[in-house]
Amino acid sequence: DGGITQSPKYLFRKEGQNVTLSCEQNLNHDAMYWYRQDPGQGLRLIYYSQIVNDFQKGDIAEGYSVSREKKESFPLTVTSAQKNPTAFYLCASSTTSGGDGEQFFGPGTRLTVL
């Protein structure tokens, strides 16, 4: 299951704190994505990036921020503005942003707000 990694596996946050989730890939993929998964629900897109130094908001970007300074890295910051951040966060990458590339997922980070 190598290729795309996320850390930490579990993260606990106090209310009012910002936390950053790491996502790294060594697949030489151009595109990277962040999804949020809540129990019993599908994956919802937070942010995505098709190329270095560029990213776009997904469907639920409020309260989150990202950066894409390197091709292999796409960290996600969960800010204090995110009202209900407890969830399972999945990062993914794909070979192409042209609309037909398989997305490979990382193992996920489970964030809990205390």
Added chain:
Amino acid sequence: GENVEQHPSTLSVQEGDSAVIKCTYSDSASNYFPWYKQELGKRPQLIIDIRSNVGEKKDQRIAVTLNKTAKHFSLHITETQPEDSAVYFCAAMGFNQGGKLIFGQGTELSVKP
């Protein structure tokens, strides 16, 4: 934008039976339809995908069918086994959509021995 509806939300079958999960999509420009399997606490993994230029694709016990006119696609699993138990997600992607996958809500499949 694209919207994907998936049914049923839960499905229980006996080992050896077939299972069918159905999805509908709203954007006629969507042209790529993957299916992911997610075991409890693990990452989703692609099990099969289909592009809009074909109507059916099969890989051993798994098949996917696509009806572009009706804008729906289905996953078929034959001869189910207990290890098929997982949550299955369908998704749709449109051309020039930046690789954005829109996921269905998921189907929890339980295969009883």
